[in-house]
Amino acid sequence: MDKVVLKALAKINLGLDVVGKKANGYHEVRMIMQNINIYDKVCMKKLAEDEIKLETSLSFLPVDDNNLAYRAAKLMKDEFGITQGVSIKIDKRIPVSAGLAGGSSDAAAVMIGMKKLFDIDVTKEKLKELGVRLGADVPFCIQRGTALAEGIGEVLTELPPIKRCNLLVAKPKLFVPTKVIYQNLKLDENTIHPDIDGLMEDMSNNDLYGMASKMGNVLESVSISMHPIIQEIKDKMLELGAVNSLMSGSGPTVFGIFDDEDKLEEAYKKLKETNLAPYVVTTHTYDVKK
Structure with missing residues (x-):
């Protein structure tokens, strides 16, 4: 496989509670996470050169290590010893800095895209473990659907899909x-x-x-x-x-x-x-x- 196109889905919180604060400053939460039908389109291609090329449809977004999608590709390359490069183009449709997990969802899509492009033998559970290094919402964006999120947001319990709203x-x-x-x-x-x-x-x-x-x-x-x-x-x-x-x-x-x-x-x-x-x-x- 040399090319893959993915939907990076936005999420909403049907419920968000903060139940405490850890010694390290992170807050402990109990949240109901739900994907909605707003998404970024993420197109990925293999490159012969050992590099990460990132483009987005919004000129003000960073296209280097300051972008979660870039960091997701680098994490996968480092973790699984991938020496080929990857080109990533993101058509942004999820509003930026909106509380809809757009950046986290892009990162999750890139991780899944890297798994597919380079035929990496890794479980979804392992991807979620890696994803939390990038951000607390990334594991849910890998799992997707409807879920109870606890801990800092990374401890997920899958819930039955809700009736369409x-x-x-x-x-x-x-x-x-x-x-x-x-x-x-x-x-x-x-x-x-x-x-x-x-x-x-x-x-x-x-x-x-x-x-x-x-x-x-x-x-x-x-x-x-x-x-x-x-x-x-x-x-x-x-x-x-x-x-x-x-x-x-x-x-x-x-x-x-x-x-x-x-x-x-x-x-x-x-x-x-x-x-x-x-x-x-x-x-x-x-x-x-x-």
Whole structure:
């Protein structure tokens, strides 16, 4: 195989709880991760020369060791003694710095692409172990689907695929560094923690309304206090008929779940008119089993 084309899927968090902080400064989480049908297209080719060539469709993104996709290729080359090179072209469709794991998903796709291109005998579990060196979301982006993520996000329990949900996704014109959000998170007796176990139960019963009612993200308390427009977008989605709306990851992207496609399309048009977010799309949850 000399060429491979992959989809690097975005993710949302249906629930995100922070349950503690480790001595090394990393936070311990319990999150429900879910892929959605927004993705970057990753094209990879073998090169005779021992080098990594990376191109992206966004000129402001780095194409060297400062890019997770580049580091993923280098990690695979170093770990498995690959002496040939690789060319990587990424057509970016997932918004950057959005809380949708775009960079992590690109890195995961590159790792899987390297396995295929160079016929590496490595299990998905081993790839996930390697992937956590690049970032806490990378193991999920390798596994994909629906999962409970614990630890720093790398301890994954696969969950049954949820019934397809119609989604409205909006990203305001903000850059929200994940590190800053976690640094400003205060965990105390007043912290409102989402019911992750109840959320999983409703998901397994295909109870859309129960699931939606239990969605929660403990990081919203920090991100919204810094950027109130996130709450404005959440409120607007609810006003436009969303069953519920939530910030994904550390933000600033907000998604709303809709129980009716016509209602979704109408909400899309009206949210676009508000200018609250330059990026507004309709999509749905992605079942990788299909």
